[in-house]
Amino acid sequence: MTGDVGMAGVAIDSVLDMHELFDGIPLDKVSVSMTMNGAVLPVLAMYIVAAEEQGVDQSKLSGTIQNDILKEFMVRNTFIYPPAASMRVVADIMTYTARNMPKYNSISVSGYHMQEAGADAKLELAFTLADGLEYVRSAVSTGAFTVDDIAPRISFFWGISMNFYMEIAKMRAARTLWAKLIKENFNPSNPRSMMLRTHCQTSGWSLTAQEPYNNVIRTTVEAMAAVMGGTQSLHTNSFDEAIGLPTDFSASLARNTQLILAHESGLGATVDPWAGSYMMESLTQQLVDGALEIINEVESMGGMASAVASGMPKQRIEECAARKQARIDAATDVIVGVNKYQPKPGAEQPTPELRVIDNTSVREAQVAKLNRLKAERSPDATHAALRALEIAATSGEGNLLGLAVDAARARCTVGEISEALERPWGRYVPSFSTGGGAYLDEYGQHADEIEQTVAQAVDFEKQFGRRPRILVAKMGQDGHDRGANVIASAFASFGYDVDVGPLFATPAEVALQALDADVHVVGVSSQAAGHRTLIPQLIRELQEQGSSAMVVAGGVIPQEDYSQLYESGVKQIFGPGTQIPGAARTIISDLTEELSNSSSF
Numbered sequence: 183m184t185g186d187v188g189m190a191g192v193a194i195d196s197v198l199d200m201h202e203l204f205d206g207i208p209l210d211k212v213s214v215s216m217t218m219n220g221a222v223l224p225v226l227a228m229y230i231v232a233a234e235e236q237g238v239d240q241s242k243l244s245g246t247i248q249n250d251i252l253k254e255f256m257v258r259n260t261f262i263y264p265p266a267a268s269m270r271v272v273a274d275i276m277t278y279t280a281r282n283m284p285k286y287n288s289i290s291v292s293g294y295h296m297q298e299a300g301a302d303a304k305l306e307l308a309f310t311l312a313d314g315l316e317y318v319r320s321a322v323s324t325g326a327f328t329v330d331d332i333a334p335r336i337s338f339f340w341g342i343s344m345n346f347y348m349e350i351a352k353m354r355a356a357r358t359l360w361a362k363l364i365k366e367n368f369n370p371s372n373p374r375s376m377m378l379r380t381h382c383q384t385s386g387w388s389l390t391a392q393e394p395y396n397n398v399i400r401t402t403v404e405a406m407a408a409v410m411g412g413t414q415s416l417h418t419n420s421f422d423e424a425i426g427l428p429t430d431f432s433a434s435l436a437r438n439t440q441l442i443l444a445h446e447s448g449l450g451a452t453v454d455p456w457a458g459s460y461m462m463e464s465l466t467q468q469l470v471d472g473a474l475e476i477i478n479e480v481e482s483m484g485g486m487a488s489a490v491a492s493g494m495p496k497q498r499i500e501e502c503a504a505r506k507q508a509r510i511d512a513a514t515d516v517i518v519g520v521n522k523y524q525p526k527p528g529a530e531q532p533t534p535e536l537r538v539i540d541n542t543s544v545r546e547a548q549v550a551k552l553n554r555l556k557a558e559r560s561p562d563a564t565h566a567a568l569r570a571l572e573i574a575a576t577s578g579e580g581n582l583l584g585l586a587v588d589a590a591r592a593r594c595t596v597g598e599i600s601e602a603l604e605r606p607w608g609r610y611v612p613s614f615s616t617g618g619g620a621y622l623d624e625y626g627q628h629a630d631e632i633e634q635t636v637a638q639a640v641d642f643e644k645q646f647g648r649r650p651r652i653l654v655a656k657m658g659q660d661g662h663d664r665g666a667n668v669i670a671s672a673f674a675s676f677g678y679d680v681d682v683g684p685l686f687a688t689p690a691e692v693a694l695q696a697l698d699a700d701v702h703v704v705g706v707s708s709q710a711a712g713h714r715t716l717i718p719q720l721i722r723e724l725q726e727q728g729s730s731a732m733v734v735a736g737g738v739i740p741q742e743d744y745s746q747l748y749e750s751g752v753k754q755i756f757g758p759g760t761q762i763p764g765a766a767r768t769i770i771s772d773l774t775e776e777l778s779n780s781s782s783f
């Protein structure tokens with residue numbers, strides 16, 4: 183979508199982009215890790231072809247591809263195809279890389295995204311290991327592999343939050359549990375099959391837009407937990423995480439955090455430094471027991487693919503996120519500079535420099551490059567490669583990565599390869615429900631703040647004949663739904679009527695839904711920086727379609743963009759760290775004022 187190109191990472195549309203990305207980087211010497219899931223086939227294929235055209239044979243490539251589709255359906259939302267077809271893609275990548283790319287890790291099973299979506303340590307541990315079990319099982323069941331071919335090539339990926347001892351215990355528990363699960367389920371001959379290797383990333387969610395330099399400290403504490411927990415590799419976040427994409431300065435500070443820990447602190451000199459501590463051993467055991475209970479529950483549902491299809495893991499994680507949000511809003515869980523110890527007015531930390539992406543020019547450059555590619559390639563070769571993919575998707579025969587590599591050589595684009603598979607498989611449409619009463623349960627139904635908010639909604643209904651009605655909308659290629667979910671469930675429990683729009687909507691679709699449901703307010707939740715283009719488009723669409731709904735926005739919106747959004751007609755902007763009951767009351771006050779001044783409600 184227009185507003186998205188280049189806003190959340192580098193744009194890869196064809197093998198030409200891959201060449202540019204790896205220009206001057208010798209791919210036989212540098213290991214590459216890619217967070218690719220939904221569009222994993224074309225992007226991995228283009229990396230292989232870019233290497234080939236650099237003169238590097240695929241057998242020499244080393245690195246890791248995420249290729250963990252199950253968690254996409256739960257929390258990350260970059261799926262394209264329905265679950266069964268998506269699992270075939272995973273299996274074909276495992277098969278192809280096992281045969282042709284001996285140094286390449288074909289899957290990185292991720293708990294990080296679950297934690298960032300709201301899972302606590304126990305849920306993250308349980309669902310991630312259950313995912314791992316499902317992948318090994320599906321590869322072994324093809325008959326082409328033994329557990330010893332597959333398990334040593336799987337790596338894991340944990341999120342590391344501010345819960346210091348818990349995170350170390352989680353990583354220790356993960357190793358114990360994985361060894362046990364692999365041993366009991368597959369009885370491997372190679373002891374490496376039971377080893378859990380992991381990457382870790384410090385938590386982006388724990389980083390705040392307020393007092394952003396405090397985030398350097400948070401990231402350091404989290405990085406220490408990852409090292410003490412025994413991570414094999416580490417990503418430290420930049421302190422401007424809740425503001426936008428990192429600048430060169432913030433990225434260098436994040437990198438230096440690792441260098442200082444690695445080279446000045448001696449932290450990495452001891453393996454499992456907390457072993458033998460009573461606190462750590464008992465915390466680890468509690469996590470082992472708690473996670474095992476959930477893993478057994480998942481197994482009794484038929485494994486993780488069935489559990490995901492039932493919606494159970496997604497729902498548990500969303501509930502956990504709503505509870506956490508309630509504890510933050512009630513200031514039971516302290517976030518320094520956000521709900522406690524706020525700076526005095528005028529004494530705030532300096533505003534960091536912001537990385538601004540000119541998405542119009544990125545888009546124009548990408549379109550020009552695609553036009554050049556299309557003009558120079560052979561239409562017959564392109565057509566044949568795409569047709570072969572479509573036939574393989576329909577018949578179940580052939581290896582999809584192998585065919586995607588042929589298509590990338592024939593200069594097919596990411597979009598064309600994805601569409602060739604979408605024709606027979608269709609596109610997955612997720613379902614959504616507002617997450618029960620978890621927010622209110624945790625906050626306390628009778629807390630003053632809640633009673634005040636509910637009373638305001640009741641007054642509104644008395645005055646205007648119906649409850650305040652909000653459409654919580656997500657637009658563009660922005661799959662972040664944690665913010666929208668917590669807003670929807672909290673607002674519903676305050677007495678709003680809440681409609682939740684689908685992910686990836688266009689402004690026109692949102693306007694239509696707003697009109698159909700006759701909402702008072704459209705609340706756009708935007709995290710992936712599409713707001714500057716998409717929200718003004720939405721306001722135009724609402725006007726053209728004859729809706730008088732008020733528009734408010736929330737999410738990762740830098741202060742620099744506020745005036746543009748206000749000028750385009752946005753009534754309020756609620757950034758990261760917003761206390762939800764307060765936001766709900768502000769919206770009712772604004773609506774009351776607007777509706778009292780107009781005759782139509």
Ligand code: B12
Nearest residue numbers: 386387423426661662663664665705707736737757758760
């Ligand atoms: C959690 C998170 C994720 C999770 C999302 C889980 C999920 N299901 O939502 C995971 C790990 C999957 C993820 C993935 C990615 N992420 Co991310 N992610 C974040 C993170 C760390 C926190 C967002 C969040 O959920 N916060 C918690 C919620 C509760 O807060 P919130 O959304 O701000 O909402 C609050 C307020 O803003 C407000 N609010 C929000 N909406 C609304 C609506 C209304 C009506 C109202 C009243 C109020 C309101 O109230 C809420 C309560 O306080 C942000 C950085 C940050 N710290 O903000 C990056 C961030 C949004 N992600 C980013 C990126 C780039 C990505 C990826 C592309 C990374 C990658 N290459 O894989 C992918 C894309 C995934 C996708 N499908 O789109 C970038 C976006 C770049 C930008 N804006 O310029 C950010 C800003 C990080 C960064 N600095 O680079 N991410």
